[in-house]
Amino acid sequence: MHHGQAYLTREIEAVSWLLRNTVDVLQTSIRPALTGLPAAHATRCVEVLAAAVDQLVRLAETGGERPAFAALADELADVDRVEERLAAVKAPPEQQQAPAAGEGAPTRIGLDAETLEAYLREHPGGGANLRLRHLERMSGGRSKSTYALTVAGAADLPGDLVIRKDQETLLNNTSVVSEAKLLERLHRAGMKVPQPFHLESDPGRLGSPFLILERLRGTTAGEVFDPPRNERLALALAEQVGLLHSIDVGTLADDPFLVTKDVTGDQLREQLAAFRATVDEFSEPYPSVLGALEWLDEHVRDFYEEVRLVHGDLGFHNVLAEGDELTAVLDWELASLGHPARDLGYLRSTIEMMTDWDKFLDVYHASGGVRCDPYAVDFYMLFSSVWLYQHLARSGQMRLKWDARNIEYAISFAVLGPNMRYRLARQLGGVLARY
Template sequence: MTNARHIWAVAEALQREVRPFITDRDARATLDNGIRVLTATANGLEMGPSAFMGSPSPVQLADTDRLGGPAENAAAYRTTGAVIADVAGCLDRGDQLTAFRDAIAGERSLLESTITRMDEVERAPPRRVGADKDSIDPKRLEAYLRQRTGREELRVDSFNLVVGGRSRQTALLGLTNMGDLPARLVIQRGIPNLATNDSFLDELTQFNLLGLLHKAGMRVPAPVLVETDPAWLDAPFMLVEHAPGATAQPEYWLPVADRNVVLDLARQMAILHKQPIDEVGQGLRPSRSSFDIESWQAELEGMASEWHDLARWPSITMSAAISWLRANVDCLDDRQSIVHNDMIFHNVLAENGNITAVLDWEQAAIGHAGEDLGYCYPVVIAATDWESFMDAYRAAGGLDIPQRQIDYFALRAGLRLMNLVLKGGRDTFEKGLSDDILVASAGAHFTQRLMHRIALVLRSVLERS
């Protein structure tokens, strides 16, 4: 019995025989992420298939299972790693994509079979790890609301911390004797003593943006109060009205079941992108210093170089994606819009086929509308056809973004996210900066699923090329 089979067996036993008896939400989330790390590690120890599509040469064994940890390319087995490295090298040197279509399809097929095996073990959806329920003090919040409204009889009669994020904490609360305030609110507070990061919007900027978007008719949480003085709750915070509905798809990798919600996302995105920057985008940072072709090219070369520095094994998929991006970066232009930067279904509330609120605006910026469209492309095509989505987007006043630009931003989003997760997940865990199993799971498991998603996007792009 190989080491890989030992690990597969442990992961399956934990999933089938332990997980059903875990009732604590935080404990179950930790177990889910531990199972993910096990499945990714087990796959990395497999020998692999005896042949690789698109390679006429005999199999040459590569020590892919001797690397320092799970490779982000789940197709790089001992039997396939060498030929994958050879083909990726040819693409990196500028060889034509058309000569390697079989190899691209071969790696995608291996990625698909790997993800299928992972899914067989990971039957139950993961749960988000909760934060300390005492991190926001409801009594101190109640005192603040009494002072702010002048109503001593106001009570916080329910309080539930629902998200324990790494840059923000969020909780639901119910009020009685609240006067003009809504009875149900959501509080978002920064984490005390956490160093601020200018890539995230502060509470005041988010509050102002939500107010303008709500007034423009976009379905966002209605802002109620904002407080920048940390004396009240140890960090700035804002309160918004609780929106009805449930998360459209809490599991990042699963498609949305309701096609109407997908089309409604197109309409909400159109409303966002057509907002006048001078009026609605006050306080938002540009996503880049310049939007000319030279700037886009420099960004691409930086991301490509970073990928090659971070990757533990070459990938035909990633090299082909970078090759296509280099050949098509000239399609971009300097148009600018307000962009959300994470506008997909785990950040959307929906009810009866309609979006009730688009959440998590802390990464909003001034960018290219294609960034939002390209980012949502893979999750949209998993649920409906892209043409219907774009028809709904344009009918709601969305911009006329050429498909070639959307293809560019879809592949760019995958490359950018891969680098972010490798640095913030894998390297953070392996360098001892975090012992959180969620961080370990991101580096070992998320990257393999992400590469599979990039492979699917690449297939769609090449079919149009």
């Protein structure tokens, strides 16, 4: 197949997948909450989007060629196929056929309320009198599923809880199992993190490992590329990052999940080679991405002089806030022992949308943060951006391949991936001007 035609086919498949995700949300979340004319309009939207998906699928299959029917029977058979495809697109996710089992196919994992209530009654903090009053899947969460629940009559558990549950770990190889012990330590150290109450590592109980946590006040403060324009929150996060980087790593030696990574020249070269392989397989050859990889390859050095506990995915998509108050730093699945500039570099573009970078660093240093070489911050800024871009590219293509139905996956593919490339292009331009 000609390269241009192959590219067009991939793009058509991607748009079809995005539209199917949108149909799912209309069918399962929006339309049931509507009545009257809005409900009728939602139904019309589903019909139109399903038709658009079918047209795109036909274009991908035929390469844009006009269908040719030798006889009426051929055309009627084609009509039947169209109706079957339209019905499949419009069917709610629970009625859709799951992907065939096989290498790489994700497991679709939900949470059954009755099974959860029975489990909590067995828990010492729950007890026989516990009743599950409310269970709701929360928005966000692209590698874990998060549920808010309210219970009554519990022996010791608070009434408002959160369950963070493994969803698929094939794409970033993380599990809530690694978070429980670390969260306990961070909570004792006075950081604003949810207190863990119980870890269940047996996937047989509710379909996958899960962690029961304290439910803290506040809502997600922002998105990866759209932080709140609030200086107080930026400086509050600076304080939390300073506290994190002030923790004595010697006290963490007994945690088997906290490994030292991305600090030696050899570790960084190995990661960069893996990044390049992923980009070659799952991304178009954008100058910004390839240029960043080339700059990083040329400027690798050992950064082992500073090793601290780092979060690995710091941003306001992983922060809860209530007004001007930061109430929690969430999602510690990527925590490791690494250079503190890893977190600072990851954060810099976000913070500069909220306040002056030097003002952020002043609060960070006053809270126990490390004084990092600006060169190291620039290196890890590009390194973290390439890491996130290649992860989004790979995970997006794999979820498209699996036809994974989740609007968060669709957003990652359609919005976060391109935006990460735009950010990386701006960052690379700044770094090239400085060195």
